[in-house]
Amino acid sequence: MFETLDPATVTEWRAGLTQALETDSGLDDAARVDTIRALEELVCTATAAQAALAAELDASQRAEQSRLGVPAARRGRGVAAQVALARRESHHRGRLHLSLATVVRRELPHTWRAWRAGRITEWTATVIARETACLDLEDRWAVDETIASDHDRLERMGVREVVAACQAEATRLDVASVVARRRRAEADRHVTLRPAPDTMTWLTALLPVKDGVAVLAALTRAGDTARASGDPRGRGQVMADTLVGAVLGDDGTASPARVALDVVMTDQSLFGGSDEPAHLDGFGPIPAELARELVVGACDRDETIWLRRLFAAPTTGELAAMDARARLFPARLARFIRLRDRVCRTPWCDAPIRHTDHATDHDADGETSAVNGQGLCEACNHAKQAPRWRAGPSPNTGSHTVETTTPTGHRYRSRAPTVATVREVPIRVDYVLTG
Incomplete structure (x- = not known):
C-alpha cells in the first residue's frame, strides 16, 4: 500500500508487478477476468494520480515564473511540454492532459472522485470536461452532479451515452452557450x-x-x-x-493545381541500383519503387523536376549538408533542416515542423547553422521560450543530436533520423506537378 506518492515507491511497486509477469499467474479463468478488471481500475487511478501531479506542477511552475517576473499572460508556458515529455507523448497531448488535470479537480468534483476511484477512464473524464466546457461554473457543477454523482450508473455508461447525456443537460441549462459553441466550432474547420x-x-x-x-x-x-x-x-x-x-482538376471542374513534393532518396535508389526507402516530406517513408514511379510519371507528363544533392554523414547516414553550389540563405537552410528532421524534434512529438529553431538561442550567441538548427512544431518552440529551458547541440555523439534541459533539470536528447545507409549519397528530388 502506498504511504507516499514518490518515484521510489511507484518504481518499487512497478518492479514487483513486472516480476509477477515472469511466471504463469496460476489463476483460473474467472480470476483472470477479475484481475484484468482490477488492473484496468488501477490504470484509471494511475492516470488520475498523473493528473493530480500535473496540476501541482502547473501551480508550482506558475508561482516560480511569477517570482521571476514573468508577465501573467505568459505564466504556465512550458508546463504542458514537461508533462508531455514525462508521459512520452506529443506537446498537443500534454496540453490536453494538463488542461484536464486543472479543470476536473476544480470544476467537476463528482467526475474527479469517480476517476481517482478507478470507476472511469481518463478518456471518459475528458469527454465530460469537453462537453461541459461551454457552460459557466454553476451549470457545469449541475451537469457533473447529474451525470457523475452516481458512480455505478456512470461506470455502466458508454462514451457515446456520456456524450449524449452531457449534451442534453447542457442544452437544457444554457442553450445559448451551446449555440455559441457550435459557431466557434464551425470557425475551426x-x-x-x-x-x-x-x-x-x-x-x-x-x-x-x-x-x-x-x-x-x-x-x-x-x-x-x-x-x-x-x-x-x-x-x-x-x-x-x-x-x-x-x-x-482532373474532372474538368477546376483548374489544374500546382503541387510541390519533396522526396529524399539515394542516388542508387533513384537509378534502380538499390531499394533503400525514400522519404516523402509531409508523409514519411515510401518504397523506392514508388519514389521512382513518381519521378518517371512526372517525366512522362512533362512536369517540372528540380534536383538538389544532399550529403549524408559517412558514419550515421543522416543528412549533413547541401550541395555547396547552393546559396545557404535562410530559406534554403530552413528547408534543409525540415527535410533532415522530418517532424518536430522534441522527443515523442510527431507534429509537423512549423518553425526552424536555434537550439542554442540566437540571443545567447547561437549560430544560424544546420548544426545549431532544429525543426520544431509551433507549440514546442514556444514552450522552450519559458524561463530556465536550455537546449543546444550535443557534441561527440556521432550524429546530429540536440539536448534539451527542462526547468526541473530533466534532460532529453533527440537525434536526427537516418535517411540512407552510410555507403550511399542521398539526393533530393523536388518536382512540381503542373497537371
Missing part, C-alpha cells in the same frame, strides 16, 4: 493528413455538419451512378477518385 498503412494516407476534413453530410452525399451519388453504368471500380474507389479529381 480544417483539413489534415496522416500516414496510413501500405503507403496510403488518411485525408480528414473537419466540416460543419451540413457541409460534411452534403459532401458525403455527393460522393456517394457519384459512386452509385458509376457502379450503375458498369464502372468496374468499387463505390469507395469511385468516391475517392471523384474527390481527388474535383480538387486537382
Whole structure:
C-alpha cells in the first residue's frame, strides 16, 4: 500500500508487478477476468494520480515564473511540454492532459472522485470536461452532479451515452452557450493528413455538419451512378477518385493545381541500383519503387523536376549538408533542416515542423547553422521560450543530436533520423506537378 506518492515507491511497486509477469499467474479463468478488471481500475487511478501531479506542477511552475517576473499572460508556458515529455507523448497531448488535470479537480468534483476511484477512464473524464466546457461554473457543477454523482450508473455508461447525456443537460441549462459553441466550432474547420498503412494516407476534413453530410452525399451519388453504368471500380474507389479529381482538376471542374513534393532518396535508389526507402516530406517513408514511379510519371507528363544533392554523414547516414553550389540563405537552410528532421524534434512529438529553431538561442550567441538548427512544431518552440529551458547541440555523439534541459533539470536528447545507409549519397528530388 502506498504511504507516499514518490518515484521510489511507484518504481518499487512497478518492479514487483513486472516480476509477477515472469511466471504463469496460476489463476483460473474467472480470476483472470477479475484481475484484468482490477488492473484496468488501477490504470484509471494511475492516470488520475498523473493528473493530480500535473496540476501541482502547473501551480508550482506558475508561482516560480511569477517570482521571476514573468508577465501573467505568459505564466504556465512550458508546463504542458514537461508533462508531455514525462508521459512520452506529443506537446498537443500534454496540453490536453494538463488542461484536464486543472479543470476536473476544480470544476467537476463528482467526475474527479469517480476517476481517482478507478470507476472511469481518463478518456471518459475528458469527454465530460469537453462537453461541459461551454457552460459557466454553476451549470457545469449541475451537469457533473447529474451525470457523475452516481458512480455505478456512470461506470455502466458508454462514451457515446456520456456524450449524449452531457449534451442534453447542457442544452437544457444554457442553450445559448451551446449555440455559441457550435459557431466557434464551425470557425475551426480544417483539413489534415496522416500516414496510413501500405503507403496510403488518411485525408480528414473537419466540416460543419451540413457541409460534411452534403459532401458525403455527393460522393456517394457519384459512386452509385458509376457502379450503375458498369464502372468496374468499387463505390469507395469511385468516391475517392471523384474527390481527388474535383480538387486537382482532373474532372474538368477546376483548374489544374500546382503541387510541390519533396522526396529524399539515394542516388542508387533513384537509378534502380538499390531499394533503400525514400522519404516523402509531409508523409514519411515510401518504397523506392514508388519514389521512382513518381519521378518517371512526372517525366512522362512533362512536369517540372528540380534536383538538389544532399550529403549524408559517412558514419550515421543522416543528412549533413547541401550541395555547396547552393546559396545557404535562410530559406534554403530552413528547408534543409525540415527535410533532415522530418517532424518536430522534441522527443515523442510527431507534429509537423512549423518553425526552424536555434537550439542554442540566437540571443545567447547561437549560430544560424544546420548544426545549431532544429525543426520544431509551433507549440514546442514556444514552450522552450519559458524561463530556465536550455537546449543546444550535443557534441561527440556521432550524429546530429540536440539536448534539451527542462526547468526541473530533466534532460532529453533527440537525434536526427537516418535517411540512407552510410555507403550511399542521398539526393533530393523536388518536382512540381503542373497537371
